[in-house]
Amino acid sequence: MWQKVRDTLDPQKSLKSTLRFWFMLFALIPLLVIVGYSAYLFNQRMNQELVKRLNALEEGITIELTDVEEKLRLGGIRHANDYYLMNLVRSQKKAVLESVTQSIIENYITDRISFFNAKGKLITSILPKRIANNPEIILPEDPSLLSKVILESLSEKRQIVMKTAHPNIGFSFDCYTSMRLGGKFIGVIKETIVVDRYYSLSTKERTGLEICILNKEYQLLTSTLSPEQEKIFYTPSQHKKIVSIHLQDESFLMLTKPFLDDDEKPQGYLAILVSQANTQSTLKEIKIIFALICIVIMIVVIFFSQIASQTVLNPIDQLLKAIQDMEKGKNHPLVHVPPMQEIATLIHSFNTMASSLKTTQTQLVHSSKMTSLGQLVAGVAHELNNPIGYTHSNIHHLKDYLEKLKNMIQTYEEMISKLPKPQQTKIQDTKNELNIDFILKDIDSIIQSSLDGTQRTKDIVLSLRNFSRLDEAEMKEVDIHEGLESTLRLLSSEFKNRITLHKNYGTLPKLMCYPSQINQVFMNILSNSTQAIEGPGDIWITTHADPEQITIAIQDSGKGIKPEHVERIFDPFFTTKKVGQGTGLGLSISYGIIQKHHGEIKVESTVGKGSIFTIILPLIKKVLI
Template identity: 30%
Template sequence: MSLRLKTILGVAFIEAILLVILISMTLNYLESTNYDGLYKRATTTATLFSTTTKDAVISYDLASLDDYTNELMKNPDLVYVKVLTPEGDVFAQSGDEVLLKRPFNEDQDVSSVTDGVFDIRTEIEEGGQVFGIIELGIDTSTLSQSIKEARYWSATIAFGEMLLVALFSFLLGTYLTNRLGQLREAANQISLGNTNITIPITGNDEVAEVADAFNQMTSRLTEAVERRDAYEKELKQLNQTLESRVERRTLQLEKNIKKLESTNKQLQETHEQLIQSEKMASIGTLAAGVAHEINNPVGYVMSNMRTLKEYSQTYIDAIDKTKQLIDQETGDLNEPIKDLNRWFREQDIDFIQTDIPQLITDTIDGTERIRDIVAGLKEFSHSNPSQVMQLSNLNEAIEKTLKITHNELKYKVKVETKLGNIPKVKCNIGQIQQVLLNLLINAGHALKENGRIQIISGVIEKEVFISVQDNGTGIPKDIQEKIFDPFFTTKEVGTGSGLGLSITYGIMQDHKGRVELKSVLGKGSKFTLYFPSEVE
């Protein structure tokens, strides 16, 4: 369907709808107004006539009633009138004989009249008593003819208006389609590559503005095509040397990648060395306490060995005396046996027999304590930071770390542990022990006498956590965001490197976990380590 036909049909359709609405509203208003006027006229006439004839009806003045009815019939469109007794007998009547003889059927409204006469009645009353009845009819044919003519002329005017609108739409559509045809032809030429085209501009309307804009577009397209041709020519020249430049760039990128790999390897080695250095520094911090922890069992082991040496000499002497007694073949043995028993009592042999098992047990416990301390230090100091992560029990890491720090903390801190039933976590257990050691040493430094450290492990949602909480001095709020920065420390010069918490933060990042701090100045600090609990 063409644009011109669409324009004609569209405008005609809209115009038809508007005309139908307008004519319907006008005719409805015309009918209702005329019908209401006729109804009011009929009721007024009947009411006035009943008032006029009341006295004549009451007095049975039939001559006057005939005059009144004849006089009333002079009103235009009035076709008949009757004055009746309450029983229906005729006092007086006038008008069309046919209408006077037909049965009377009162009409309720003018629009429902089908016989061309609007019939109405009213009663003649006095003091609440009915003395007579008025019946009259008004011709509605004139009114109906007027309404019919109004409808005819409305339809004629509407049809004429639609023809004029269709003609105007046809002319407008023809004008627009001609101009659009020019634009379409010009667009086809442009699609074929011909940008040197101009549309003639006539008039000052919007179509002329579109044509002007189209001409400007073709001008810019021509310029763009010229620039594109120039760029293509330049691109061809660049492509001739592109391959050699790509090769040079590739070689440069390979060199840069190797350099980055080397730098990354150096950074990794430096990071591992830094972790190991911090680990050895932590061991250095614990060295005096570890030495004291080893010296205690060494001391009572040596003391026990000296005592056992004395006891062994007593046993040697007792064996020698017993052999001498056995070797004596003749003579009275009672006196030598009495001497031997007296010597046993002097040596307190019963005490020696009860003391030796306890001395041996204490010695074994002391050597095992030394073995555990040395094994823990060996395991901690020689763990490889770059070892492959594996499933490990974090509770065991806590217990091993507490053994290393036992002597450092036992004289001033009470350590409480609440280790939950947690799944194994994929981690570098040596690095996790270093993290725990850093947190415990820091907590110990923040505590005075009778301090308390609480270590808790458990599971929250999909994370395994370890919390280390102390009731020490706490950390000021203004520096809490800085404590994980490298080389940041609040300790005196020479007592801290400022790398412990930074390394802790880095290790937790490597484990895809996190570390959180909650601290209140004067009440203590709580560090919580979170690990993903998914295991492979």
């Protein structure tokens, strides 16, 4: 049998079967790994969600019990300071004391209020009607006499709270407060709240989780579990905060929260259990779905591998025969597909042809592509160059015409004084209404910005032309400040009435570089800075020169970059902007341009304060490639 399989998979006897087998193998193994790993991750994620749910509930219960204890303490102090109650305790008027206390406890959170005299002897205990009339609610019995430990503690402290475990009941919070009249110890008021099965059931109704109350030896006192689960309840030997336990064919994650006394020592525990049944059921369903998907994919792989073996190998056979016929001078002969040794024959024929055709064919194809691409780019550059040239030239003429008009306006203004007063007033009002003074001041910068914009466009067109005629691309010695000022003029609409520019220019020598590319870097960084400043803000531009390099620092008061994003800021296609607002290429291109100039670009950023981009360009004239 194995010999048959080996023969089937032997490429010399059946290339199609071999390809089909390995195709299925390489398709299914990654799929099975992905399925298994996905199921594992799902189980981990579901457990993490359950743990989050447990932690959230623990936090809520902690707040709730802390609030209850605080109210218990405050109520104890308030009642112990009640002058009327103190007189009743001192005189030990039991009937009146019970009547007054009954009216207090009905509107209070405690489950019982007890009074003891100065010697610790019980005077009376009062229950609210909700407990007294419900025989199912059981409270721990009050001692007839307080212990010496409690009395001694109350002689040193005004109040103590004790948390005590009670089998089949739960935990009691007992607040003992000493009552003093005129500085003299006259008795003790004890207020009790019980965390029992009813508290656990109400918590379960709110959260859907099981609640257990344990003593400090982790023994079960009461719970919301079924009687069968209570009988087999256990805690693992390693008492961790969150553990997994198994009760009667059901798995739980259990979180234990300690009840701490005033000395921060645990007196018992509140256990919160969340069932993993839904998680396991969902995981089982997912595994079944993944298994069905694997079966379907296996069938699809078998089907397509059969098609692929016929679709791919048959053309290869025909190509092989065609190559052999081409060597003999035949055109498109009908061929018979040989059953064996396909790859060996194909490689032999390919090598025979490749030695004579590969180099020539590659050169011809490459030359044809570059010629077509060069013609296309040169045509586009030519079509753009003419209208841009007209526009640039016309703006120069417009600038000259405007100078003449300004001279004419100046002459008119000199002649205004010779006109009658009403006409002078009317001309001045019209001048103020049209804001002529501002227009005359602003028109020069507008014309200059237009010239800069058309010059920038001409530079782009020149770059396209250089692309089609690479031997004409060259570097220039330029003034970096001129490039910065040109960029700032193009971005002036972004700064106006919103961003204040602070220029701290040093004395810089001219730099040998590709000026349009350096200006593109300035444009990208300054544009990002303006976008990072959401309201009014500032941008500082600082330049200085060392013997070997020029440094340009651009700082903004924007929202800054998160630390985890700083390391990726120059990665291609990385952007923190919304979809459609950025490509993630600006800073990546800028980084490449600076690297091409053998320079360095760095960024420092603090969230909420802004960013500083520092560009360092060497003055040593290296060959730029």
